[in-house]
Amino acid sequence: MRYAIINPGESRSFLDGDPFLAGAGSVSEADVVLYCGAPYQPDAGKGAIIVELGQECLGEHTGEDMGEEGSNVLGFARYRNGADAPSNLVELVRQPRTPDAALGAARAVFEGAGLSVAVCADQAGRIIDRLVRPKYNAALRLLDEGLATQRDMDLTCRLGLGYADGPVERVVRGGLAYHHALTKALFETYGTPGYAPARRAVVAAARERQRS
């Protein structure tokens, strides 16, 4: 599957030197066009148009139609835990009426580059942040409450659940201020207490503001 990338230097998914960038060709010959940080141009003749997303929904780019939205335009983000390097996961965002052929074309581009694709609906936090951010909030709260030390909480998750790293070390490594920004946005969307930023994230965000 031939693909082209518009504005590759702006990508949070593909940093300089990423082999995915080297595999891109010209727009005229591409079956799939990726837009990274640039407004996309509709082209029904392409197999898929894929828009790189930050924390926003794809609908912000395409507009919505009360559950009837969907075209050959999809969204994507390669998952990163804040400041960490991009993971091998691509969250591929479809809308209710996205044609299967467009989904297949978009998936083929990423899988052809050795990336793992998880398809998801156009919802805030997509899969990973929707699921892990409340857990990180809980871990930070339990740490405050003295349930256990940070070391033991992280060790418990690594040994008991086979995690590569524990929740506290992971959220700290990704950036507590980043976590704050994410959870604040998710809390505004969903309104459920699990997304309310944890105290330590609030403190980190405040200190970052003081520094800047």
Add this chain to the structure above:
Amino acid sequence: MTTSIRTVGVCGAGGTMGAGIAIVAARGGYRVISYDVAEAQLERAARQTAAFFDKSVERGKLETAERDDILHAMERTTDLDRLAECDLVIEAVFEDLSVKRNLLKQLDAVCPEHTIFASNTSTLSITEIASGSSRPDRVVGMHFCLPAQLMRLIEMSPGILTSEDTFRAAWAWTERCGQTPVKTQDKPGFILNALLVPFNNDAIRAVEAGVAEPVDIDRAIKTALGYKMGPLELIDLVGLDTQIRLCEAFYPVTLDPRAAAPPLLRRMVAAGLLGRKSGRGFFTYEGDAMFGA
């Protein structure tokens, strides 16, 4: 009172967790008395245990003579009075406060004064369980992870009245068995389940909200976070009915909305989709062998 532990009793040893704990204790060089109310369950666990140690020999983890010594040191009984010989009794019976308290009350009458009682509860308060005993200072939380015979971690929790000696002796015993203990407060779910149960519920709610298919959710979590199992695969392993029981233990105590059982979970259990044990949950399965070697 210092306790020298030589003989370990395991209550509920006919179950998956109890059988795994018995393996840990026997492998650690202790004489083990496995107790359960049903002989058939004990026999099944004994067969699985023998098969487990056979695999350990096949894979070079144990010598044949070591396996024979371990199995020789493992006894089974449906007579609670046999636990009178135990220095440490670990209970892994049904996760119900009254069941565990009643068991401790019976053990009070059977076991000598120095015996330590450890509860493998994953959700209940150690202090509340200990209130079933006339010697709450001898009761400690000792939560193994599933499958116990493979997982090193043990969450150790003192109740309000647990003595320092009891906690220290139980802690040292886990280390002698080659396990890795961590200390937690006596709070709902300790560390593991306090984080895991709401997280797993969130994964179920994501399925219910149409965020993604189960296979995509699990793939995303495993790829992005390096988890060995996705949350939905894990719920299938634990059992969807068990997940409901965990929720019902947590939610009334914590009132955390994330701990409440999601409606989809209840519907799946009502439909008989319990996970691996029923052959279908979020995924479909075949076979029932015990994990590991």
